[in-house]
Amino acid sequence: MKFGVVVFPGSNCDRDMFDALSQDMNQEVIMLWHKDRDLSMFAKEDCIILPGGFSYGDYLRCGAIARFSPLMQSVIDFAHQGGKVFGVCNGFQILCESHLLPGALLRNSHQKFVCKNVFLKDTDNNIFKIPVAHGEGRFYADEKTLDDLEDGGQVIFRYCDEKGQVTDASNPNGAIRNIAGICNVNRNVFGMMPHPERATSEVLGNTDGRKILKDLLMSEELANHLA
Amino acid sequence: MTYNVQVKVMPLKELLDPQGKAVMGGLDNLGLKGIEDVRVGKNISLQVNAGNEAEAKKLAEEATKKLLANPVMEYFEIAIN
Numbered sequence: 001m002k003f004g005v006v007v008f009p010g011s012n013c014d015r016d017m018f019d020a021l022s023q024d025m026n027q028e029v030i031m032l033w034h035k036d037r038d039l040s041m042f043a044k045e046d047c048i049i050l051p052g053g054f055s056y057g058d059y060l061r062c063g064a065i066a067r068f069s070p071l072m073q074s075v076i077d078f079a080h081q082g083g084k085v086f087g088v089c090n091g092f093q094i095l096c097e098s099h100l101l102p103g104a105l106l107r108n109s110h111q112k113f114v115c116k117n118v119f120l121k122d123t124d125n126n127i128f129k130i131p132v133a134h135g136e137g138r139f140y141a142d143e144k145t146l147d148d149l150e151d152g153g154q155v156i157f158r159y160c161d162e163k164g165q166v167t168d169a170s171n172p173n174g175a176i177r178n179i180a181g182i183c184n185v186n187r188n189v190f191g192m193m194p195h196p197e198r199a200t201s202e203v204l205g206n207t208d209g210r211k212i213l214k215d216l217l218m219s220e221e222l223a224n225h226l227a
Numbered sequence: 228m229t230y231n232v233q234v235k236v237m238p239l240k241e242l243l244d245p246q247g248k249a250v251m252g253g254l255d256n257l258g259l260k261g262i263e264d265v266r267v268g269k270n271i272s273l274q275v276n277a278g279n280e281a282e283a284k285k286l287a288e289e290a291t292k293k294l295l296a297n298p299v300m301e302y303f304e305i306a307i308n
Contacts, residue, residue: 104300106242109245142299
């Protein structure tokens with residue numbers, strides 16, 4: 001499989017993602033420019049990544065303008081055809097604005113930008129230490145949408161403490177039900193606020209992000225091969 | 228004819244508005260009494276070329292629903308002057 005990383009004006013985690021996947025995880029990665037439209041080099045099992053940053057300066061609302069980039073129209077089609085799409089941080093915001101994922105990311109409840117390591121728990125209760133860096137990461141959706149997400153097993157990550165307890169104190173932004181990441185019903189579109197691509201290198205002292213990228217995006221066969 | 232359309236976009240009433248809370252803190256520090264709550268939204272001004280007022284409003288509504296406001300977190304009001 002291969003990966004495409006979309007670069008918007010204002011993206012600033014695109015090279016981190018490229019480096020994590022190509023250098024730390026030995027994957028083929030193609031950088032994509034937001035003004036292009038062509039995704040014909042990607043097959044269904046490939047993955048398009050929307051990186052973190054401040055696309056279009058976060059003007060209007062985070063991700064609102066990026067949604068109308070020429071390439072995003074192709075990314076939306078790619079997702080509707082079953083291709084994998086993964087958004088981190090600003091990428092998650094863009095996916096919500098594009099209606100590929102439900103809900104929205106609001107300004108952090110404590111009014112501050114937060115940049116630190118947090119703990120996350122996946123649906124199998126694996127615990128990860130992953131950095132967050134955002135001012136608008138407070139996931140919100142109405143109760144019905146939240147219940148649908150929970151019933152469908154679409155809440156893929158929750159903020160928790162070191163032991164995996166989901167507590168208010170371990171929630172870095174006031175996200176409803178401690179939600180850090182979700183996927184769509186068809187499980188081919190994923191979004192999360194924390195940055196797994198910043199935790200894939202021994203040199204940086206944290207490789208928890210590798211497992212997240214493997215589990216979410218790669219087939220079992222490829223993940224086993226990498227392990 | 229060109230219509231001056233004002234779109235007011237506000238955070239949904241049931242949602243916490245941290246920006247409003249921060250401004251409220253500033254007003255408290257100023258010593259101004261009697262202001263009980265602050266919510267911060269935005270006003271977007273559109274110059275719309277349309278045949279009549281109803282058409283101008285309709286176009287502004289479409290722009291607002293598609294891009295200017297996000298109904299998951301915001302509501303809007305449109306006024307034409």
